[in-house]
Amino acid sequence: MASTVMRIFTAFGPPKAEKKSDAIRFGILGAAQIAPLALITPALSHPEVIIQAVAARDHTRASAFAKKHNIPDVHTSYDEILEDPSIDAVFIPLPNSLHFEWAVRSIRAGKHVLLEKPSTSNATEASILFNLPELKVPNAPILLEAFHNRFHPSLHKFLSFITPSDVVHVHTDSMVPWLMLDKDNIAFNYKLSGGSMMMLGTYNFGVIRMIFNDNPIECLSCEPGIFGDGIHDQCDTDFKAKFRFPNGGIAEASTTMRGSVLWKPSEARVTHREVVVDDKALPAGKEKVCTRIVTLHGFIHAFIWHRIDVKDSFVIRDKRDRRPVKSWTESKSYKAYSYKEAGGEFAELPGEDWWMSYRYQLEEFVNRVRGRDTQYWVEGEDSWDQMKMVDMAYEKSGLGLRPTSDFR
Known part of the structure; x- marks a missing residue:
């Protein structure tokens, strides 16, 4: 402590x-x-x-x-x-x-x-x-x-446990307590491009795209919440959206900026499809399969607190009738406040455990300005794709896109 x-x-x-x-x-x-x-x-x-x-x-x-x-x-x-x-x-x-x-x-x-x-x-x-x-x-x-x-070591440690092509479902949620934002906050001003998807949900969308290492092909649903006072009706105070990705996987995102006074850390939970695990010790006619669930608690402000949970559920079964013979679960938890703590391929990257995600970001910004190598970067095409996903959700919600500037 x-x-x-x-x-x-x-x-x-x-x-x-x-x-x-x-x-x-x-x-x-x-x-x-x-x-x-x-x-x-x-x-x-x-x-x-x-x-x-x-x-x-x-x-x-x-x-x-x-x-x-x-x-x-x-x-x-x-x-x-x-x-x-x-x-x-x-x-x-x-x-x-x-x-x-x-x-x-x-x-x-x-x-x-x-x-x-x-x-x-x-x-x-x-x-x-x-x-x-x-x-x-x-x-x-x-x-x-x-x-x-997206620059914090915890997110990259989290992604190291994920196989994008095998992801079948992603759940993300984030929130801000209602006491922090009143109706007159710019977060609820349509002309200033406010809305929960713009202000907070964009974090959800960003981490979802990183998990799938791809962009959604469709927004299946988007249910926004509004004040309904005739003034803020084009700004979402909260939303629940569902997307489909090229591999068939489904991602769900929910955000509220009118949340409970009791703050809950943001969460990203990833479920993989069942995969066969090579185990030469098994007799002929038997196979070992695994279903993995990986969860990152605190994906937005990981520098304050986070935890990565990896849960692998194993089953040994008959190949012919798929009848289970044995099943068990293995769970481990991790943290990575520095790249050294993340270990593996990250171990030699710079950073201290007290570095904010903003400090990691600034490190890479300076590296890019100086012409040095960057270990991670948000490319312009990535940012463009991010806004396509935001637009996709706003179109589905019925609230309409945020207004385009007249400046050219």
């Missing part, structure tokens, strides 16, 4: 690294609540990252934000950050509806971009953004959708 408290304490108050003279200087567009968790705190321990500037529509708010987080420069507008030659990269934690425009503007200004998820409001915007000609030239700016949880 003491080690867990110390790990979490260090994650939120990491040791401060001595900054290199050529460190990447970030500007933040918007004094958003997510910025300290997503970038400012992780940057403290990275020797190649300096948070140099912030801008917000409210200059007073931006000044207070800068003072609180020891950010040297406060700019009067987002454009001023993009025009600042000392800024190498920008972090965009703006409302969803503004992601597309300011990502495009930033790339055209020659800045590297760390873009809060979801990357855009819909697949149309994603197709334009991730296919910008400015991204195809030599020494092009780096663009990354900030799906922080």
Whole structure:
């Protein structure tokens, strides 16, 4: 227990690294609540990252934000950050509806971009953004959708127990207690591309696609919940969706942003088809089969807490009539707060057990900017596919796609 408290304490108050003279200087567009968790705190321990500037529509708010987080420069507008030659990269934690425009503007200004998820409001915007000609030239700016949880060692350890072609069913759920979000929150503002699928369910969709290592071919159903007050009727407060994948597997996703006060960690549970296990010790006429279920508890904020459960159910049976002779279950649990702890092929990768998923993400972002190898990356095509899945669910729900920006 003491080690867990110390790990979490260090994650939120990491040791401060001595900054290199050529460190990447970030500007933040918007004094958003997510910025300290997503970038400012992780940057403290990275020797190649300096948070140099912030801008917000409210200059007073931006000044207070800068003072609180020891950010040297406060700019009067987002454009001023993009025009600042000392800024190498920008972090965009703006409302969803503004992601597309300011990502495009930033790339055209020659800045590297760390873009809060979801990357855009819909697949149309994603197709334009991730296919910008400015991204195809030599020494092009780096663009990354900030799906922080996908960089954490626990998720890759979890995936190591999964055979995508054998997956028959996936269950995912996530939640936010209702006390954290009121009706006026941007999460429930349609014009700002709000909705539970956009704000939280996108995590479910992302991990499902990683499990199948593929994209869904159909959304079979999507049942949204709404306030029904005539104001927020196009924004889902919660949803339950079901998808079919090319291998015939079914995935279910459920999210609520009006959940119980008692917080429940996110969960991804994967059921494999029955497979025959080679066992030369068995007599002729007998076969051994296994059905595997793998569960990751805490797939969104694994750096706080997570657990990977692997349950293998074995049966020895007659080949002719499939009559069971013997059955048993073997269960093991794992954790992986660092790649060293994940072991195996991951053991030599960098990281400390107190690193947040955001810190792992920042490590790879810097590596890509520096032209170094990255162990994991969310490619532009992946982000585009992600928005296709979100659109698929919104179309099935009857709520309609989130609005497309007029900016070009």
